[in-house]
């Protein structure tokens with residue numbers, strides 16, 4: 012019973028979190044980049060970012076905790092190592108790295124940052140994050156079913 016509960020928590024948290032990453036990459040960034048006013052662009056981005064940050068952090072914690080329990084039940088293999096590796100990258104981003112990156116991108120003292128460039132860069136980065144997420148999902152399915 013505990014095993015199936017952990018599995019359900021694991022998968023639902025992944026759906027919410029990676030679904031959010033996909034939405035931001037495929038819907039939010041194109042909307043932001045169509046906007047001409049850079050102040051409006053930053054406001055839109057920060058609105059979404061602020062709202063999603065807490066959800067993403069909670070989901071990453073749930074994925075990690077449920078994953079640890081799944082290891083106790085099923086043991087380790089290459090697929091699990093890959094999930095842990097990609098998860099650690101996300102955890103580092105959400106709990107510190109992201110803040111440092113945003114501060115660098117959005118506060119350029121003395122010169123006006125080119126917001127179109129900044130958002131093109133951020134969208135590209137989110138594409139990489141989304142691709143890594145698909146890789147982690149593949150690793151999980153391989154581990155559980157192959």
Ligand code: HEM
Nearest residue numbers: 075078079081082085094095097098147148151152154155
């Ligand atoms: C990027 C984050 C992660 C993603 C996208 C992910 C995705 C998945 C998916 C899709 C499954 C297959 C579920 C099924 O079909 O039964 C799975 C299983 C599993 N995950 Fe993750 N996972 C992630 C992080 C983790 C972490 C951090 C751990 C360990 C601490 C972990 C441990 C496991 C284990 C042990 C299984 C196998 C369960 C079984 O064989 O029934 N995962 N994961």
